[in-house]
Every structure is written in structure tokens, then in C-alpha cells.
Amino acid sequence: MPELPEVETIARGLDQRVRGDFIESVWLGSHREPLKSSAQEIAAALAGTRIAKVRRVGKHIVFDLEPKSSQNGVTKTQRAASLSSRNGGRQWIVHLGMTGRMLVCSPEEASPKHTHAIASLSSGRELRFVDPRRFGRLSVTTDRGFTGPGTEPLTVTADEFAKLFRGRKTPIKAALLNQKLLHGVGNIYADESLFRAGIRPRRQAGRLSRAELDRLHAAVKQVLKEAIRLGGSSVSDYVDAEGREGFFQLRHRVYLRTAKPCLVCRTPIKRLVLGGRGTHYCPKCQR
DNA sequence: AGAAGGACCTGCACGC
DNA sequence: TGCGTGCAGGTCCTTC
Numbered sequence: 001m002p003e004l005p006e007v008e009t010i011a012r013g014l015d016q017r018v019r020g021d022f023i024e025s026v027w028l029g030s031h032r033e034p035l036k037s038s039a040q041e042i043a044a045a046l047a048g049t050r051i052a053k054v055r056r057v058g059k060h061i062v063f064d065l066e067p068k069s070s071q072n073g074v075t076k077t078q079r080a081a082s083l084s085s086r087n088g089g090r091q092w093i094v095h096l097g098m099t100g101r102m103l104v105c106s107p108e109e110a111s112p113k114h115t116h117a118i119a120s121l122s123s124g125r126e127l128r129f130v131d132p133r134r135f136g137r138l139s140v141t142t143d144r145g146f147t148g149p150g151t152e153p154l155t156v157t158a159d160e161f162a163k164l165f166r167g168r169k170t171p172i173k174a175a176l177l178n179q180k181l182l183h184g185v186g187n188i189y190a191d192e193s194l195f196r197a198g199i200r201p202r203r204q205a206g207r208l209s210r211a212e213l214d215r216l217h218a219a220v221k222q223v224l225k226e227a228i229r230l231g232g233s234s235v236s237d238y239v240d241a242e243g244r245e246g247f248f249q250l251r252h253r254v255y256l257r258t259a260k261p262c263l264v265c266r267t268p269i270k271r272l273v274l275g276g277r278g279t280h281y282c283p284k285c286q287r
Numbered sequence: 288a289g290a291a292g293g294a295c296c297t298g299c300a301c302g303c
Numbered sequence: 304t305g306c307g308t309g310c311a312g313g314t315c316c317t318t319c
Contacts, residue, residue, distance in 0.1 A: 002312060033296080059313080098313055099297075114297080133296045135313055170290060179314080186312055235312060236299080256311095276292065278310075 002096045004153065004184030005227035005248065006238055008056045010102060013241030014063075014127075015054035017104050022050050022068060022122040029116040034131060036139035045090050045140040046119060058148035058183030061102065063092035089144045097135025103128045104241060150183035153220050161217040165205040172208060172216070173201035174275040185220060188233055188255045191280050193219040195254045200286045201279045202272075226251065254280040 002010065026043040028035065035042060049065035056062070066089070094102060107126050111118070117129040117138060129138065151160065164181045165172070175181060176190040185193070194201050196219035199212055208216070227233060232246030235256070240246065253263050258271040262282040272279050 006312075095313085097296095098311070131296095132298065133311090133313095135296070137314090168289085174290085177313085188312060233312075238312070275290095277313090 002059060002100070002232070002238065003186030003189050004056070004059060004224055005189070005230075006232035006240075006246065007059050007061060007096065007184070008228050009232045009240045009246060010096075011054050011056040011061050014061065014102060014104070017241060018051050018121065018125075018127060019053060020051065021125070023047060023065070023119045023127075024122050025120045027118040027120075031116055031134060033134040034116045034129070034136055034138055036137045042092075042117075042138060042140050046092055049090060057146060058150065058152070058179060059095060059186070060146075060148055061094040061096070062146060063094070065090040065092060089142055091141050091144070091146055093137075093139045093141060093146065094129065095137040097131060097133060097137065099133045100129065100131035100136030102241060103130060103243075148183045149179045150181050153182045153184050153224060156182070156217070158214050158217045161220075162210060162213040165208065165213065168205035170205055171202045171274055172199060172205045173277075173279055175205040176220075177275060177277065182220075184224070187277050187279075188235070188252070189220070189223050189227065191255045192252060193223045195282060195286060196223060198286055200283075201274055201281050254282060256280065 023046045026046045028039045028043060046065065048068050050068055051063055052066045053064040054061065055064070094100070096102070105126055105128060106124070111128065112130050114132040115128055115130050116134070119127040121127060129136070151164065165175055168175050173190055173194060176185050176193065177187065191201070193216060197212065197216040199208065199216060227248040230247040230251070231240060231244065232238060233248040233252065234245035235249055238246065254269050257269045257280060259268050261267070262269055262285060265282065265284050267282055267284040269280055270283050
């Protein structure tokens, strides 16, 4: 389901709704797949903490947690000390996979099928993790500097961007999807960025000219920023933390438009499989 | 080491 | 109605 713009939208929504709330208890379902850390470890790390902030790193949602005790009548220094101590500064890392959702709901609402985790909040609400395909992952860490696997595409410079692809023989589309290089770009935004940059997905990454890489760098940023502004892409059932759909799917120029006329030159959009993923491009606009 | 391909899951749309 | 096929926003593991 979610790439960088969707995760950014969800994280912002969650931050608005649950920041400052306390996690009182945690229920975890019986499926093992979604849990990267052990169930006990996750439940123990979350229960009795305050949600200090919710943010996005790559395609991960990061809940910054602090011990409940650091709330009342504690000085700034004591709090800082507590945060850097062994018990402080925990983080709950959520990856939504393809179909994961984080929902804020009231306990009365029926839990949808495939609900794998429920955090009960002291405000009386519940934070629920729902994921039919179980590609999503939950984990906890005390590493406050969690940075994810690769470089942030929204802040990478043109020089750094160009360097990422140097010497790579893999197709540029596959390189864009490689989270160890750039993290956050997925199948939709890879296709859309390559279209806007006028570059064929199968071109060898290491053979792109600097001018092409600069165009791609600009296109990736432009596409991601525009998508964030529009709340992401709702392709099948994606909705944000408030249950609202995004609107960037209305701006897709190639993704899932196989055989439809290119919006620029009317040539039918082609589809091929690259790195196991459906890949869409205009054979005339992209060279 | 880098690259390619299958594995992991459920659900939906489609054609017969 | 029901069954088979192919497809879906992502990683992760194995093999070469």
C-alpha cells in the first residue's frame, strides 16, 4: 500500500491525533509474521509509555516513546537523562508492507479481519494495526538515531543522488526501488519519476548521464512533494489515519495506465516486468 | 559484491 | 455460482 508520501501522510495524521497520549496496554494477535521483535518484547516496550512524537523515516512510521514517569514534575535535565538512559528513548517502528494500516478508533468499533495489534491508549481510544497480507512489520528499538536503510529522497542533494547510482549495472527502475540506496521510493513513484524525467526504466543506472540523473533527482523530489501535498495515492483501499483518501492517483501519468494513451504524446503506455514489479512507461517520451 | 528470481500472504477483478 | 488466473503500494532470502 504505502510509499513515502502515504507513510508521511499517515505519520502526520497519527502525530496530530495521538501525540502526548499514553499507551496503557498492548494486545498482539497470534500470527508471527508481523512481529520482528518478540511479542513479549514489544508489549513490554510499549506499555506504560507516552507517545512523544510520530514521524516517518523512509517507509517506516516511528513512534518516539518516553517513560510515563518523565511526565510529572521532572526537570528538563532529569528528563534528558532519562531519555538517554537504558529505559528511555524507546521507539516503536511500524512498516506497513503492502496492505498495512494504522487506525485510531474507539474500542466499541468492531475490529476488522486481520487486526494484528491493538494498543489501548489512556484517552480511551485504540491504535490498531491491520494488515491482510501480513507483509507489514512491527518492531521496537532503543536506538534513538534510527535512520532507516538508505538516503532520504526529499533532502538528498543532486551530487549525492548521482553518486548513489555510480557503477550500477542494474536497471534504473530497480535501483530506485532499492531501499539501501534511496529509501521511501516504491513502485508508483519510481514509474512516475522516470516518466517525468523522460528516462526508460530498463536503462542501466550507472550509464545515465549527469544531466539525466539531475532530471531524475528533480523529478523524484517533485513527484514525492506533490503526492504528499495531495495526501498520497489511493490505488485500491489506501486511507490515511483519519480514513481519508489521497488524491495523487488522479495525477498518475503512467502507473497502471497500460495501453492507455500517453497524456503527453498519445502513444499507448507499455507495461513490462522489471525486478518482479509491474513497470509502466511511454516508449516515445522516455528514452 | 551485485544482480535476478522466487517466496512470503490475502483479496480482488476478470474470463470461462 | 464457482473456479482458475493474474495482479497488487514491499521486502527478504537464496542462488549464481
